Amino acid sequence: MEERITIAGFGGQGVMAIGQLLTYAGMLENKNVSWLPSYGPEMRGGTANCSVVISSEAVGSPVVVNATSAIIMNKPSMDKFEPTIVEGGKLFVNSSLVDRKSNRDDIEVYYIPANEIANELGNMKVANMVMLGAYIEVTKMVSIESILEGFTKVFGEDKAHLIPLNKEALEKGAESVRNQIAATV
């Protein structure tokens, strides 16, 4: 098993953060993991992305070129990374900010109105966690418990009070994608 994930969006949407959470959770579940950020000057105000690999074998290239899954937070990232997903791969789209459907018919696509859901939860900053919740619900790559266990490791102990809100965001993301699957069956 090797899952190669691209997570992309605007700088500030928390794409690096959910990448780190996913990586930490994978490590806690004794999988081989790597996290690699884009660190070019384009991060400031432009697009930001990171590569996450979760594997049963030692991780080879940490650079994700052909993703098995992509979490896409904004339109420019959709245009850039939609074509890189392997056949049969999974695409998770933040439909609040991406106003078009996927052009691919050889991949599974999930649309999650992450900003609207985050807004309902009262904090726009958790839109990334909504997307992560949807991803975990579909792929079962790690458990929500592992994500929450890694939360203070990634963000520091002083952010522990934010765990309940983030847990809710993960669950709402999962619920959104469950509803979508139910509607298409």
Place this chain on the structure above:
Amino acid sequence: MAKVLMKGNEAVGAAAIEAGCRYFFGYPITPQSELPEYMARELPKVGGVFLQAESEIAAINMVYGAAGAGARVMTSSSSPGISLKQEGISYIAGAELPCLIVNMMRGGPGLGSIQPSQTDYFQATRGGGNGDYRVVVLAPSNVQELVDLIIEGFDIADQYRNPVMILGDGMIGQMMEPVEFKKPKQRELPPKDDWITNGTKGKRKPHIINSLYLAPEELEAHNIKLQEKYRKIRENEVKVESYNIEDADVVIAAYGTTARIVKTAISQLEREGYKVGLIRPITLWPYPYDEFKKINPQCKGILTVEMNTGQMLDDVKIAVEGRFPVYFHGRTGGMVPTPNEIIEKVKRIHGGEM
């Protein structure tokens, strides 16, 4: 100790402190600035000293001073900054001082770019400074190995009284992977009391740390002594990872993060039925020349893959001694080779198309 997820640059700092490094002198430059940041935060907590120097040249000369006083000391930079440190590195090698120098390489020449590269191989292994000197060069391929080599690197430096360079790149500096901190193999380290300049306390003659020998006889003798030390390092310190080279039709030589991309390519090629081996030098100096003697005599060629336009390629040619054709694939300027590019090249070598 349990595994923790750490960014390469921060893992360097944690490993150095674990190894007893208490002094760090540096100057910020992307893509390694998290390392001085980490040291600025963490060294004072263990009674150490972090100092952001006015320049890279000042930083390396502070390393000279601290190493001369017997401290475990480190500096770090990225390519253009390492160029600035070369004079100091030559002096440190000449004065036989132990220290660790970290280079998280970025694209060059000149200011180049901030993206990962391996374009300082020549500078690291052939000496960017003047004189007949050698620096032990360690090239980690993942963050765990980076940690292990930092910890062992301080011991190597102390054992031989020689600078040790960690040659990484922007990718390994920026990426996060799980690490645990393990004790290195026990080395018998020589005492430092008979040469360090830590004050005579009025009880002994001053020790002198110096790289100036005006009498040619003395300088020649000093150089012969250095060469004898380098011979011992060549004999004892070569590190290499090899995979399937006795049976391979094509062998790839690659180091550092590039070797990981090569491993991904090799797994894919094996699924398609190709027999491909790997030689991954972990020490770039001393270079594992002898490893190439174990390659399957029927091997069709050696492919060197680097993030430059062909530098380790020279060492591969020296190692192969004309027994096999040697090919090259490289990307540069911050571009990273993809597994598919490597797969294509291997197939062409295998099919006799190159």
